[in-house]
Amino acid sequence: MPMRGVAAMARRCSGPITAPGSPTGRPYNPGVSSVVEPPPPVELVSEPPPPSPPPAKSSRRRRTLLRDILEVLALAFALYIVIAFALQTVRVDGESMEPTLQNSDLLFADKLSYHLHAPERGDIIVLRPPDQPNTDFIKRIVAVPDDFVEIDGKHLNADGSTSAAVLVKTCLSCAPQVLKEPYLPDQKKEPWTEMVFCCDSTGHATGEPTWLHVPQDMYFVLGDNRNHSRDSRSIGLIPRNNILGRAWVRIWPLSHFGFLGQGPTLATAAALIPVPFWWRRRVAMSRRSRPGSPAPS
Numbered sequence: 110m111p112m113r114g115v116a117a118m119a120r121r122c123s124g125p126i127t128a129p130g131s132p133t134g135r136p137y138n139p140g141v142s143s144v145v146e147p148p149p150p151v152e153l154v155s156e157p158p159p160p161s162p163p164p165a166k167s168s169r170r171r172r173t174l175l176r177d178i179l180e181v182l183a184l185a186f187a188l189y190i191v192i193a194f195a196l197q198t199v200r201v202d203g204e205s206m207e208p209t210l211q212n213s214d215l216l217f218a219d220k221l222s223y224h225l226h227a228p229e230r231g232d233i234i235v236l237r238p239p240d241q242p243n244t245d246f247i248k249r250i251v252a253v254p255d256d257f258v259e260i261d262g263k264h265l266n267a268d269g270s271t272s273a274a275v276l277v278k279t280c281l282s283c284a285p286q287v288l289k290e291p292y293l294p295d296q297k298k299e300p301w302t303e304m305v306f307c308c309d310s311t312g313h314a315t316g317e318p319t320w321l322h323v324p325q326d327m328y329f330v331l332g333d334n335r336n337h338s339r340d341s342r343s344i345g346l347i348p349r350n351n352i353l354g355r356a357w358v359r360i361w362p363l364s365h366f367g368f369l370g371q372g373p374t375l376a377t378a379a380a381l382i383p384v385p386f387w388w389r390r391r392v393a394m395s396r397r398s399r400p401g402s403p404a405p406s
Contacts, residue, residue, distance in 0.1 A: 194220070194221070195219065196218065196219060197217070197218040197220055197354050198216070198217060198218075199215070199235055200213065200214070201214040201247060204334055205248070205333075205334050205340070206233070206249070206332055206334060206338075207333065207334045208292070208333070209233070209333045210233075210359070210369070214361065214365070215359070215360050215361035216356045216357075216359050216360065217357065217360055218355060218356045218357070219355045219356075220353065223352065223355065227254075228328060230252065230253050230256075230277075230372075231249065232250045232355050233247065233355065233356045233357075234247070234248060234250060234352050234353075234355055235247055235353045235355075236352050237351045238351070239345065240344055242351075245353065246340075248331060248332055248347075249333060250328050250329070250330055251275055251288065251329050251330060251331050251341075251373070252277060252321075252323045252329035254325045254327060255279075255280075255323065255325070256278070256322075256329070257278035257280075257283075257321065257322050257323075258320070258329050259275075259277075259319060259320045259321065260273065260274070260276070260304075260305060260306055260308065260318060260342075261305075261318040262305025262306050262318070264276070272300065273300075273301040273305040273335070274287050275288040276318075281322075284377060286375040286377055287376050288373050289375070289376050290333075291373075292373075293335070294334060299336070301335040303335060303336040303337075304335075304342045304343070306318050307319065307342055308320075308341070309321070311345040311346060312341040312345045313341075313343065313345055314343065323346065326348060327347065327348060328347045328348075328352070330347055357369065
């Protein structure tokens with residue numbers, strides 16, 4: 110081989126040698142160990158768990174329906190307790206309380222209030238008469254314990270006419286007062302003519318007006334339709350324990366739904382009209398001037 114070719118080959122062999130398969134392309138040096146660096150770690154990003162599926166609509170409906178049923182049952186039970194212990198439904202049978210109450214009217218009677226206070230004059234009450242303990246009557250209280258009561262069938266009115274009237278004294282020395290009763294039937298068309306004198310010691314009707322002192326825990330009751338009522342005039346005074354409750358609202362018919370109207374009031378039976386002083390003096394002077402009249406002492 111010529112010398113020029115050998116020199117060229119030596120120059121080629123003396124250059125850097127790259128190791129086959131080297132990723133960095135660095136010159137291969139057989140005396141130095143080459144270290145291949147690992148690739149940078151890959152960070153794994155954790156994804157949030159998928160949301161849980163919403164509850165089925167059918168299960169929500171079932172729970173709502175069950176809750177509604179329980180609420181209705183609780184309300185029905187509460188109403189039953191109130192009605193059983195505090196209220197009583199009463200159906201009117203008869204005409205003794207007309208025109209205030211009509212036959213077949215349906216009422217609510219309050220059974221609780223009389224545990225808190227005594228019955229009062231004018232209250233419409235549900236009672237059991239002493240001679241019929243299994244029958245309920247509905248009447249109006251006219252006189253309460255310690256009242257003095259009388260029925261006068263020929264009471265003199267302010268206009269000079271006479272009519273039946275209930276007189277009440279709230280004490281023995283008190284002046285009699287007429288019971289004003291706006292709830293009675295029209296007295297011009299249907300005047301009160303039955304059992305118009307009262308009362309004996311038991312509350313029954315009499316043949317002439319008689320004052321009755323109502324004992325403790327006893328009540329004198331009348332129907333508003335006096336000509337067609339079986340009340341204290343025929344069954345006597347009503348014991349407190351025979352009063353079941355106070356009728357206070359009409360619930361049927363709906364056209365007459367509401368409270369039961371105005372009660373009675375007391376008015377002075379007879380008013381004393383004072384005579385003016387000048388009139389008294391004139392009368393005295395006329396007497397003096399009359400011949401033969403005695404002189405005032």
